[in-house]
Amino acid sequence: MSKYIFNAEAKDASEYTKKSNKEFADEFGIDLDNAFNEELELARKNCIKRLEDHKIYDESGELVWNSEPYAFFKARAAADTVHPSLWLNGKANLEAGVFEVVKGKIYQVRGLDIANITFVRTKTGWIVLDVTSSVESAKTGVKLLEEALGENVRDNIRAVIISHSHGDHFGGIKGVVDEKNVGRAEDGKIPIYVPAGFDEETVKENVYAGTAMFHRAKYQFGRDLIPGVKGSVSTGLGLAMSGGTLSYIRPTDFITEDTTITIDGLEVEFQLTPETEAPAEMNNFFPEYRAFWAAENCTGTLHNLYPIRGAKIRDSANWWRFTEIALEKYGRKADVVFQSHNWPHENTPEHPHAVETYLRNTAAVYKYVHDQTLLLANMGRTPRDIARAISLPDKLKKVWYTRPYYGSIEMNSRAVYNRYLGFYNGNPTELDPLTETDEAKQFVEYVGSAERVLELAAEDFEKGNYQRAAKAATYVVYADPDNKNARFLAADAFEQLAYSSESSIWRNAYLSGAKDLREGTPQNVKKRETTGKNDLIANMTNRMVLDYIGIVTDGERLADEDIKFRLLVVKPSENGKETYLGKPADVTEEFLVHIYHGTVLYYEGKTDEALPFVKAPDRAFLSIVGKQYKRSKGIFDTNIPEALEKLDNAVVDLAAYGNFPLIEPLR
Ligand SMILES: [Zn+2]
Structure with missing residues (x-):
């Protein structure tokens, strides 16, 4: 039995962590x-x-x-x-x-x-x-x-x-x-x-x-x-x-x-x-x-x-x-x-x-x-295996300004693999992988019990096998996020991994994971609203707005719909040939928009088809994206208001989803 004690305290560097950091310092003359x-x-x-x-x-x-x-x-x-x-x-x-x-x-x-x-x-x-x-x-x-x-x-x-x-x-x-x-x-x-x-x-x-x-x-x-x-x-x-x-x-x-x-x-x-x-x-x-x-x-x-x-x-x-x-x-x-x-x-x-x-x-x-990843891939090695295998030659390795403070060789090699061969490693078990939660539950079930998994993981922790301990304890967290001991052990393992990470972003990720495991993923954190996002959104073109509306639409809510209309982007103008809300206007852009079984398809340009119309100013659909349709209804001049209402009903307010967990299942 391991003498590991489960608690939520931040720990010191273990003997293994100190040793690993010392070995690096010795090798690099620090x-x-x-x-x-x-x-x-x-x-x-x-x-x-x-x-x-x-x-x-x-x-x-x-x-x-x-x-x-x-x-x-x-x-x-x-x-x-x-x-x-x-x-x-x-x-x-x-x-x-x-x-x-x-x-x-x-x-x-x-x-x-x-x-x-x-x-x-x-x-x-x-x-x-x-x-x-x-x-x-x-x-x-x-x-x-x-x-x-x-x-x-x-x-x-x-x-x-x-x-x-x-x-x-x-x-x-x-x-x-x-x-x-x-x-x-x-x-x-x-x-x-x-x-x-x-x-x-x-x-x-x-x-x-x-x-x-x-x-x-x-x-x-x-x-x-x-x-x-x-x-x-x-x-x-x-x-x-x-x-x-x-x-x-x-x-x-x-x-x-x-x-x-x-x-x-x-x-x-x-x-x-x-x-x-x-x-x-x-x-x-x-x-x-x-x-x-x-x-x-x-x-x-x-x-x-x-x-x-x-x-x-x-x-x-x-x-x-x-x-x-x-x-x-x-x-x-x-x-x-x-x-x-x-x-x-x-x-x-x-x-x-x-x-x-x-x-x-x-x-x-x-x-x-880049080259070594592809070489090893061509020699039959898998992405995870390659990530651990690649190490820079000494002359490249001992250059301070290319040390992995931000990126890492491991992630970069996986990225190269992914860019050329995609995220699938070739093994058919990965064709239809279980969800993280199902995989975790199965692991715990096969081992016998959460207690047994934690016993083995604690032994690994005591031996300095932090990645193994973190992985096993995290399985228990995904199988049962309320298991406090699993959370504490995974947090402790992450913490030691952080202390010996040369990459700051790995360190940050491990420590953030440890914090959320110990204290729980923060809920209802007030999202810092920045004018920047608004500035960026205001810079979107109408095509981008239509792209984005598709992204924020819950497809299931529009599953039965098949509605086509012409979207005329208008700008008030005294000599305009079009009318907008009873006043003359110019058409600056035109789209054919097709709400088609859960999707928002569009064609950028004019159509010969006789269709209902929606006339609206530049980027007016942003109000629907921002769940402001009811308040800004008046800017849409249309003979199919029901289409806009249906769209509005299907749009998901993403502002409510800014705090999802990264180290435990979404509840
Ligand atoms: Zn930068």
């Missing part, structure tokens, strides 16, 4: 009593204004950023409850302030958000590269640069370049520019440059699967965790997420091919890198400053081909290929490479080829995982 590496030195380099225990408040006085709880990183000795390598990464991410990337020309403000805000000097002002996640962080970034340089930055922003379609790069836009000043450069306004496809991808990633992704992201980023040596330590990309306001402004200039644009007297080269870290992404090169902006393609960490919040699998082949192109085109012309997360790498007398090496090593790790 002195645990005075942990230090060259990345930490780079993170501190060229600081012209240092911030410590920094706080940012929003307009209502709510704290949206606070680095003070991370002060534990100031300790010289690494905590034994944090993987030594992740300890170093978190310590480096505590370094905050204004940093000079190229003397007098390029500055970064780091440590105000998960992402950096970067300023590049033009002839008369500044280009801003990426604007962090929140209005408050971005505003603070501008202010801090002004203080550091003693000059007015805010009124001299000449352009904004947003590298890609992720919220932590565009969310702060309204903290940098006023929407009314945004426009084409030739009209004397401030242009926003983005890669082709940017607007569509922001919606697809943030709206279509947004509710699920936003919620799952709480495990990835440890949103419910308290910072501390037994809690969240960093995200691998930056200290933490900002709690501020996400915003969006429709960009003005879409980059559709590699090109050079002169912005306020400064030449800027654009390198598109589609389907890499984001579906729409681009790098920039500033020839005059010999500086290469690697967007989020090279970030000082191994990144995710599949982030665990859920996302489309990213293309590792594009990722390494575009990085190799960047190396060839800009590697020898650049003295420094800098990006939207973590810190720059520059050529020095000791490392004269640091930039080239940085790009090459980054390309190489993605290529290695």
